[in-house]
Amino acid sequence: MGAVAEDELDSLFEDWRPALRSLDQRGVVEQVVMQPAGTPVEPGPQPNDEQRAAIDAILANPDAFGAFLLDGITGSGKTEVYLHAIADCLARCKQALVLVPEIGLTPQTLARFRARLGVPVYALHSGLSDGERARTWAACLRGQARVVVGTRSAVFLPLPDAGLIVVDEEHDGSYKQLDGIRYHARDFALYRGHALGVPVVLGSATPSMESLRNARTGRYTHLHLRKRAGAAKPPAVRVIDIRKRALDAGLSNDLIDSIARTLEAGGQVLVFKNRRGYAPVLLCHDCGWTAECPRCDASMTVHAKGRRLQCHHCGASKRAPDACPDCGGLALQPQGAGTEKLEETLAARFPQVPVVRIDKGTTRNRDALAGHLETLGDGPGILIGTQMLAKGHDLPGLTLVAVVGIDEGLFSADFRAPEKLAQLLIQVSGRAGRAEQAGEVVLQTHHPEHPLLHTLLTGGYSLFADEELALREDAHFPPFAYIAMFRAEARDMDAANTFLTEARAQLQATPTGTLLTAHGPLPAPMPRRAGFQRAQLIVSTNARPALHAALDAALPAIRELPEARKVRWSLDVDPVDLY
Numbered sequence: 001m002g003a004v005a006e007d008e009l010d011s012l013f014e015d016w017r018p019a020l021r022s023l024d025q026r027g028v029v030e031q032v033v034m035q036p037a038g039t040p041v042e043p044g045p046q047p048n049d050e051q052r053a054a055i056d057a058i059l060a061n062p063d064a065f066g067a068f069l070l071d072g073i074t075g076s077g078k079t080e081v082y083l084h085a086i087a088d089c090l091a092r093c094k095q096a097l098v099l100v101p102e103i104g105l106t107p108q109t110l111a112r113f114r115a116r117l118g119v120p121v122y123a124l125h126s127g128l129s130d131g132e133r134a135r136t137w138a139a140c141l142r143g144q145a146r147v148v149v150g151t152r153s154a155v156f157l158p159l160p161d162a163g164l165i166v167v168d169e170e171h172d173g174s175y176k177q178l179d180g181i182r183y184h185a186r187d188f189a190l191y192r193g194h195a196l197g198v199p200v201v202l203g204s205a206t207p208s209m210e211s212l213r214n215a216r217t218g219r220y221t222h223l224h225l226r227k228r229a230g231a232a233k234p235p236a237v238r239v240i241d242i243r244k245r246a247l248d249a250g251l252s253n254d255l256i257d258s259i260a261r262t263l264e265a266g267g268q269v270l271v272f273k274n275r276r277g278y279a280p281v282l283l284c285h286d287c288g289w290t291a292e293c294p295r296c297d298a299s300m301t302v303h304a305k306g307r308r309l310q311c312h313h314c315g316a317s318k319r320a321p322d323a324c325p326d327c328g329g330l331a332l333q334p335q336g337a338g339t340e341k342l343e344e345t346l347a348a349r350f351p352q353v354p355v356v357r358i359d360k361g362t363t364r365n366r367d368a369l370a371g372h373l374e375t376l377g378d379g380p381g382i383l384i385g386t387q388m389l390a391k392g393h394d395l396p397g398l399t400l401v402a403v404v405g406i407d408e409g410l411f412s413a414d415f416r417a418p419e420k421l422a423q424l425l426i427q428v429s430g431r432a433g434r435a436e437q438a439g440e441v442v443l444q445t446h447h448p449e450h451p452l453l454h455t456l457l458t459g460g461y462s463l464f465a466d467e468e469l470a471l472r473e474d475a476h477f478p479p480f481a482y483i484a485m486f487r488a489e490a491r492d493m494d495a496a497n498t499f500l501t502e503a504r505a506q507l508q509a510t511p512t513g514t515l516l517t518a519h520g521p522l523p524a525p526m527p528r529r530a531g532f533q534r535a536q537l538i539v540s541t542n543a544r545p546a547l548h549a550a551l552d553a554a555l556p557a558i559r560e561l562p563e564a565r566k567v568r569w570s571l572d573v574d575p576v577d578l579y
């Protein structure tokens, strides 16, 4: 079943323990008989042909498991397809579960579901108290909750009358839980759909390589939405080559002119920059000193217009020094630009419009996000954001999307980096021109000839995916191989390495051990974090059963290793991040 071993299932429900305790105190929950749904408050648009075909395919066999990949470009109306399938589910007195990424669960999304379906829609996310979670759990168990929209952990809700499971933005990294028991909500949704005998719909404009491969091999039914729904057209994309150009906070004059033109025409602008804070580095111009985190192999990020330093890896935070700690000079300069600096620069350039920044620093929860979008309003304005903004937001007034500072992503060592970058670029670009107004995307780069950009610009995500899958197959990388990663950290690197070497020996000694290829132990890409030395061991194989057999056979012994007591270690099957 993929990411989780059967015997781990129990602990997966750990998340739910406090909620269930509070449920127990309130007495037993009783089942209610489900009534067919009421009439929708708001009728939706007539599905177009592609949407109709997708809906029909999903509903062709509603009482049996089937996996569907709804592969539809941004703005193609995937949500409409879900809504029709859910409405059908309600008409058959069944329950529907919709999983959305962490930041995708906005009041906007819920309002749309409520208005269209004509039944209460239950929301489940990490911001709820244990009591609220318990109420949702009970409502599901009783069959009172007909439609639940929730993030990752909603995949464990009880569904006595299950009829449909939807995983929106199935490629999204937030479906993978990284702390404690590691599970992938998408994989688990498929497992549940199979157990419950209901269709599972995975939707995305930028499907994961894993899901695309499953669609190609016929394990999933591949459904396509190739054009934007309604009147909207895909945005025009323009690349600005910034080599040798003058830049202000990383923005070229060409881009500033485009922003000015868009604002004059009454449009809204999204400036996307995946680096929060004021500047990524604080440098002494006299001696070359830079502010490093004392506990990590990383620079500290400058925040609060230069007054504070913060480590984005361990969270350490302190006041920025007034003078260079090395040479005593007063020439400390923030280098580069993060979202805070962009906000300052754009607010100074365009004082007549609202400039709103959306990142971890300003937007801790959904209410904050709603507040920011309200500040922006419907008129001309500028939105600055990190990847938080890349997901599923429908901003009808948005006509220009400017992508700046993606260049570091083009040269990452992680084999998944191109996939993640392509997804991000397509998703961010997809925010432009979703209503009547035509959209424009401007991409600023020092590497206009980079193959990744070239492929995306000429063939879109599907051409990228073809090429990426071919590369992965040649290199024996997932989804053509299955990998597991052991991470170990300790005060000294030797302890971490010794443990991993022992773990490798245990794995290789199992009956399927010869089918595994081991890489490592090697230092992690960031060898020191929060004061710990970190190493990793990757094992890979081209047959999943061999991997699981080896893990099952070796894990008890690995847990008992004397070396295991000297390190903090974890096992990640199908890791999404290789650090």
Ligand SMILES: Nc1ncnc2c1ncn2[C@@H]1O[C@H](COP(=O)(O)OP(=O)(O)OP(=O)(O)O)[C@@H](O)[C@H]1O
Residues within 6 Å of the ligand: 045, 046, 047, 048, 051, 072, 073, 074, 075, 076, 077, 078, 079, 080, 081, 204, 205, 229, 230, 231, 391, 392, 393, 394, 430, 434
């Ligand atoms: N058949 C249709 N006719 C007219 N308008 C439609 C139709 N289907 C969807 N729309 C409208 O198109 C817009 C985009 O639809 P929707 O949000 O469902 O797309 P999506 O594929 O889920 O988008 P994304 O993945 O980019 O978030 C919405 O405003 C929706 O109301």
Ligand SMILES: [Zn+2]
Residues within 6 Å of the ligand: 293, 294, 295, 296, 311, 312, 313, 314, 315, 316, 530
């Ligand atoms: Zn740190």
